[in-house]
Amino acid sequence: MIVSNVSIGCGRANSAWCTGGSAGHLEETTSDRTLTPTGHLVVAVCLGFIGTFGFFNNLLVLVLFCRYKMLRSPINYLLVSISLSDLLVCVVGTPFSFAASTQGRWLIGPAGCVWYGFANACLGIVSLILLAVLSYERYCTMMRPTQADATNYKKVGAGIALSWGYSIAWTVPPLFGWSRYGPEGPGTTCSVDWATKTPNNISYILCLFIFCLIIPFMVIVFSYGKLLHGIKQVSRINTSVSRKREQRVLIMVVTMVVCYLLCWLPYGITALVATFGRPGLVTPEASIVPSLLAKSSTAINPVIYIFMNKQFYRCFCALLKCRKPERGSSFKTSSKAVKAFRPIRRANGNNVTLVGPSLAQATTLGHNSGGGLRQGGSSGGGGNTPPVAARPMVSLVAHYNG
Template identity: 75%
Template sequence: MIASNASLSGCAGSDGAGGALCAQLENTRAYRTSLTPTGHRVVAVCLGVTGTLGLLTNLLVLVLFCRYKLLRSPINMLLVNIALSDLLVCLLGTPFSFAASTQGRWLIGGAGCVWYGFANSLFGIVSLISLAVLSYERYSTMMGPTEADASNYRKVSLGIGLSWAYSLLWTLPPLFGWSRYGPEGPGTTCSVDWTAKTTNNISYIVCLFVACLVLPFMVIVYCYGQLFRAIKQVSGIHTAMSRRREQRVLLMVVIMVVCYLLCWLPYGVTALLATFGPLGLVTPEASIVPSLLAKTSTFINPIIYIFMNKQFYRCFQALLRCQTPKRGSSIKSTSKVVTKAVRAGAVVAGNGAGNNTWVTEGIGAGDHNMAVMVASLDQPPEGADG
């Protein structure tokens, strides 16, 4: 985030973008670390824990998806895409910053720094955009006027392709001259050069912040806000069974939004302070904390979006016990109960609710629509519901 001050090893023999980076860093002699050995060890421990948790949780998600056919639904494909992007961060990014932190200096040269910055930005933005696509898919599935087709992967495939294409759109420009990738923090990680005060660099930072942080956040808040609004209106029609569901959905939405902000907002704000503030406003020591918070998303995402999903939780239990997963009420029976309530409420809405009719019609369009919402958003692990 902040160009640090440590001697970059491995510059000899670098060419292209990496050689140019090395030459500039060595000419300015502005690459020395300001962290103490103890500070580097603390960062290394944090990176080691984050990388290990992210590797295990996301790998487990992929194993569950490949092992159990009942998980292979269109919306779960989006969850797998998030897990895959987070897993790639843990495999292709975190080990290099961990090794650098243990040694107190960057170890794989200028070209490696450019690669690290590009790869981590690419996979991180894929994860962010996938979260936004997931929220929109849940919103459109529940609010759609027709029953969702559980075998139609075309829409979700387009969403997954969009997340990767959109990420490439914003991570390739620094390789071709619109800003650049360089060292950040205490000199043991690399990212976009946040400190250059040129128009070229500042314009990229502003566009990146709006397109890859603010826009996905707005989509997430809008879609989950509309979903909660719809469920709340159904609760008003059938309060006997829906009040606890409404509270669970509200809790899940708050957790999703708060964790998104905790992981990414500090990083974005610190980057903007480094870009627009005076030189030295954000020190390397201060900048490493937001960077570590952003990396925690690699294991927080699977916990929130997958292991709080009852489908995945049942399959996880079955994997541990070497059993066939119980189908239970996570999809069909729960959705039937909810849909009956919604359809009963639709009669009330039709008689006097007026503008609320579209909500009940959209939710009651089919069992699968409500099942997706129930199973993928508000279902707690078995036993938590009493």
């Protein structure tokens, strides 16, 4: 089944093999599609670094998750799922492209190329969808600040299953005739056929670009944008507590979005140029750089999403020192690890309540005589009433005119 879209009989010892399709056969020699020996060596070194670094980073994440039970929260299951898919890329994908780059040609034949293209496309889309699911879970946690329970785990499990099913649904069609998998760039890697300009191929590439790159990116931007907006609402009222939180989350969000764009947008743009541009517009040198950037996401994701996480960082330090991890406030949270405050509009339409996780005081903000905000106790509306302490949840109420 896998080799049904590949013509195995057309190939020379020193040429890239050709793939079958509705538009005929594509047959190009290595002199047409290859890099210089130095170029292949540079690519091999880059792939070796990405594969090694990504393998050990993601393996370390899985070891930490299995070693320390306090890491087994709903949101961390999503993080570990991302690491698992990236680890699989480093195991079933990168070694073959590394070996091909050292020799300057594809080594495991047409069927191996189809398998490589399918596996890497599937696992790459799994990571992209999981990143979107992770951002949306954090957004939902902000809107509904609750402790983790069986429902949270079921929702996360459903999100992981959806990510895998969604990815498989978009990567199986080339095996059955809607586009195809074949050599990419200098012929040492394989992916979706970006170059064949047929309605069949173009329609698949457009759908893949929209549904597997643009939509996940929009979900990420929307979810983290809402999270930042909620934090900024509170920072206007309680700057001493919320400013650091806002800055920390802002750095995290900007880092995630920039790395997402840096890793995947060049690859997507190159694919579109190869699809809609004139033949030969995308040179081997131009095609290999975006491909390396996309593969580098397997090494970058653990650093951004795991080691910037205080829970994993404490466990990592404990693993190095062979002792139990220090317990901090981050261990008291589960799916609400990145918690913002949520606005709740009362029935009369004039009051907005901002609710956030805290064990400190409950504070009510009302208008003073000058039209500004004043702070008082939550039990009453008096201007000088002392705050009421020992509440498990803070309710910040801002009264607006209108």
